[in-house]
Amino acid sequence: MIHQYKLNGYNIVLDVFSGSVHVVDDLGYEVIALYEENTPEEIVKKLADRYPESEVRDCIDDVEELKAAGKLFTEDRFKPISFDFKKRSNVIKALCLHVAHTCNLNCSYCFASQGKYNGERAIMSFEVGKRALDFLVENSGKRRNLEVDFFGGEPLMNWQVVKDLVAYARSIEKEKNKNFRFTLTTNGVLVDDEVIDFANREMSNVVMSIDGRKEVHDRFRVDYAGRGSYDNIIPKFQKFAAARGDRSYYVRGTYTHLNTDFTEDLFHLADLGFTELSMEPVVTAPDDPVALTEEDFPKLCEQYEILAKDMLRRKKDGKPITFYHYMIDLSHGPCIYKRISGCGSGTEYLAVTPWGDLYPCHQFVGDEKYKMGDIWQGVTNTELRDEFKLTNVYARPDCENCWAKLYCSGGCAANAYHATGDIRGVYEYGCRLFKKRMECAIMMQVAENMPASEE
Amino acid sequence: MKHIITLDTREMNEANGGCGECQTSCQSACKTSCGVANQKCENTAE
Numbered sequence: 001m002i003h004q005y006k007l008n009g010y011n012i013v014l015d016v017f018s019g020s021v022h023v024v025d026d027l028g029y030e031v032i033a034l035y036e037e038n039t040p041e042e043i044v045k046k047l048a049d050r051y052p053e054s055e056v057r058d059c060i061d062d063v064e065e066l067k068a069a070g071k072l073f074t075e076d077r078f079k080p081i082s083f084d085f086k087k088r089s090n091v092i093k094a095l096c097l098h099v100a101h102t103c104n105l106n107c108s109y110c111f112a113s114q115g116k117y118n119g120e121r122a123i124m125s126f127e128v129g130k131r132a133l134d135f136l137v138e139n140s141g142k143r144r145n146l147e148v149d150f151f152g153g154e155p156l157m158n159w160q161v162v163k164d165l166v167a168y169a170r171s172i173e174k175e176k177n178k179n180f181r182f183t184l185t186t187n188g189v190l191v192d193d194e195v196i197d198f199a200n201r202e203m204s205n206v207v208m209s210i211d212g213r214k215e216v217h218d219r220f221r222v223d224y225a226g227r228g229s230y231d232n233i234i235p236k237f238q239k240f241a242a243a244r245g246d247r248s249y250y251v252r253g254t255y256t257h258l259n260t261d262f263t264e265d266l267f268h269l270a271d272l273g274f275t276e277l278s279m280e281p282v283v284t285a286p287d288d289p290v291a292l293t294e295e296d297f298p299k300l301c302e303q304y305e306i307l308a309k310d311m312l313r314r315k316k317d318g319k320p321i322t323f324y325h326y327m328i329d330l331s332h333g334p335c336i337y338k339r340i341s342g343c344g345s346g347t348e349y350l351a352v353t354p355w356g357d358l359y360p361c362h363q364f365v366g367d368e369k370y371k372m373g374d375i376w377q378g379v380t381n382t383e384l385r386d387e388f389k390l391t392n393v394y395a396r397p398d399c400e401n402c403w404a405k406l407y408c409s410g411g412c413a414a415n416a417y418h419a420t421g422d423i424r425g426v427y428e429y430g431c432r433l434f435k436k437r438m439e440c441a442i443m444m445q446v447a448e449n450m451p452a453s454e455e
Numbered sequence: 456m457k458h459i460i461t462l463d464t465r466e467m468n469e470a471n472g473g474c475g476e477c478q479t480s481c482q483s484a485c486k487t488s489c490g491v492a493n494q495k496c497e498n499t500a501e
Contacts, residue, residue, distance in 0.1 A: 013459075021462040028458035059458045071461060081469060094479040145476050145497065181478075327493035330464045334494045335472020342491060343481040361481060406467070407492040412481070434490060441492065449462055 002073060003403035004033060007443040008309060010450075014442065016403050017078065020071040021330060023446050027051050031059045036073065078406075082340050082394035090385070092139040094147040094344070096351040096362045097132055097165070099124040100158040104189045105229055107220045109254065109282060109290060115153025117366035122354035123158050128375070129165040132352045135375040137176050147204075149183040151351075151362055156190035166202045183207060185252075187221070188233030188240075196243050204248060208237045211253040212265020212279075219258065234272065241274050249276050250324060256282040256290035260299045263307045270314075270321050278324035281433055283415055292429060301436045308440035312447050326441040339393075342409035346372065346388025350379075360388055363414030388413065391423050398426040404435045465496075474498045 001016040011029040013022040024032065027047070034043045044056045066072035101122040103115030115121070133148070140146055148169070150162050162184070169180040181204040188208055199206055210233065211217040218228025241249055251274045255262035266277050281300070284291050292300070307323060314320050343349060346360030353365055356375040364370040373380035393399050393410035411426060411434065419427035476497040 017467065019464050019467045021464055023460045023462070025458050031458075062456045062459050065456070066459065066461065078467075078469070091475065093475060143475055145478075147479060324493065325490070329493075329495055330462060332496050333465055334477065334491045334496055335465075335498070336467045336469060337473035338477060338494060338496075339467070339491050344479045345481065348475070349479040349481065408490040411490070438490075438492060445462065450460065 001076070001401075001403060002032065004029060005439050007305070007439055008447065010443055010446050012439075012442060012446055013072075014403060015072050015074055016406060017074040017076050018071050019330075019333075019406065020066075020074075021442055021445065022066070022072070023450060027055060027059050028062065031056065031063055032072070035060075035063055078336055078340060079394055081337070082392050088341075088347075088389060089141060090139065090347070090379070091141040091143055092136060092348055092350060093143045093145070094149075094349040095132060095136050096149045096151050096349070097124065097129060098152060098351060098353050098362065098365060099129065099150050099155045099161055099165075100153040101354050102157055103152060103154045103187070104157060104223065105154070105187050106222055106224045106226075108222075109220045109256065109284065111283070111363065112153065112365075117353075119366055124161060124352075124354040126161050126164050126168075128352075128354065128356045129161055130168050131356065132375045133165060133169050133172075133180075135378070137172065137178060139378070140178065144177060145179050145181060147181045147183070149185060151185050154187050154189070155184060156186050156195060159190070159195065163198060166198075170202075181205075185209070187229070188237050189223075189229060191233070191236040191240055196240050199240070200243055200245070200247060206240065206244065206247075206249040207278075208240065208249065208251050209253070210234070210237060210251050210269060210274075211255070212259065212262065213268045216255075216259045216265055217253075220254075220256075238273055241276075250278045251276065252278040252280070252324075254280050254282050256284075257292050257296055258290055260292075260296045261303065262300075263303045263310070266307060266321075266323070267310070275320070276322045276324075281430065283418065283427070283430070297429070297432065300433060304433075304436050304440050308444050312444060315448070325437045326444055328438075328441045328445060330442075330445055336406075339406040339409055341392050343412065345413050346385060346391070360384070361414060363412070364417075387423065395424050396426055397424075398428070398431075402431070402435075404431075404438050407438050408434050472496070472498065 003014040005012055011024045013024055013032055040060050044053050047056050101115055106114050136146055173180055183205040184199055184203045185207040214230045217230045221229045251269050262279055269277055351359045351362045351365050358372040359365045359370055372384055379385050391413050393405045396410050399405045399410055413423040415427040415430055416425040417423045477494055
């Protein structure tokens with residue numbers, strides 16, 4: 001399967017099953033489009049009014065050479081691997097620890113209903129957290145890198161427990177031959193120097209929630225008195241980001257129908273000094289006034305193009321910014337197993353509630369039918385685990401003919417569930433945005449690898 | 456080749472990979488619309 005597109009002056013051809021990326025001239029673009037359905041003679045005839053026969057034949061030779069080398073028109077040979085996934089091990093390598101089902105902000109669009117996940121407010125005790133870490137180690141097999149995200153609600157509302165859990169993990173990692181990598185996801189309200197210092201020592205990654213411009217951020221991200229949080233959190237996050245040095249962080253925002261010009265928010269964040277950026281489309285009920293609409297879609301595509309071109313310009317000017325969805329490593333990216341298996345929710349990645357229940361991921365917490373077990377007895381709903389094991393790209397009928405399937409790996413099970421009622425469905429609007437982002441990300445790789453022809 | 460330039464990309468091969476040492480993709484930043492394309496391989500043996 002191939003995918004052809006034109007963007008920013010480049011003719012790009014992706015060969016899906018080899019992962020190859022080709023940049024072609026106009027003749028190459030047309031020959032590749034005709035190749036599968038036509039004989040060489042037919043291709044020559046169809047292009048005769050615009051290209052000399054010798055040129056067309058040269059080009060067909062190029063295509064055939066790449067085909068023989070397994071870089072063009074390659075067949076799908078990975079489907080059989082996906083059927084073996086039910087047999088794959090039950091190793092767990094990542095936990096999302098819900099250390100606080102409570103929040104000091106009252107964001108109206110919060111998927112976690114202000115941190116409560118449609119339940120009661122709750123705080124994770126040290127004992128529950130410690131057992132969760134032991135559960136992770138016990139179930140991690142030979143995996144050395146273990147990831148733990150301190151999540152909420154707002155995890156800084158249970159900060160002492162976070163610190164105690166980090167100390168506990170560090171105390172056992174040598175003996176257990178594990179390397180814990182912690183992430184803190186915070187709204188910033190309680191960030192202070194002590195939090196920054198601790199996080200810089202112990203957290204591999206920090207995710208800072210900011211939506212962008214003040215009026216955009218303060219529209220949703222308000223306290224319980226309805227006051228916007230922008231003025232409070234921005235200086236704290238600026239200090240936090242600056243102190244991160246070369247350690248990883250992301251400023252992560254959500255855009256909605258009300259700010260379809262979201263690049264303005266990203267550029268605003270860049271102006272504030274943040275360089276590591278992520279901005280996600282809101283996922284909500286279609287009748288929600290902030291839900292993205294069909295009319296928004298072309299605008300959003302345009303925004304992603306603006307962003308890609310601007311990022312290339314910034315890089316050239318020596319002031320690069322990173323956009324999470326445009327990070328792509330063509331030469332040392334994910335292996336085929338990763339590309340098929342996806343995010344690992346419900347299998348190698350689980351969420352833990354403040355009272356120790358296990359769910360496939362943070363997005364399913366609060367939905368009782370998705371409870372998988374608990375940290376004392378382990379995963380007891382093995383039927384559900386098997387279902388998630390098979391929630392790979394080949395299990396989704398809608399993905400069968402999609403060129404992006406080995407880039408997205410079937411997408412988010414929770415989004416699929418919320419959009420279609422089935423974890424093996426697809427959130428079609430999200431798919432279309434994902435494909436646009438991939439086209440932009442790959443175009444940027446092309447531009448950066450072909451500086452001479454860059455615009 | 457005159458008409459086609461091929462970028463250097465990782466070969467997708469059943470014989471390579473599957474060690475699982477890489478980050479779980481949802482964990483890193485997005486938490487809602489994950490893909491795998493932006494994940495790095497962390498297999499030190501490869």
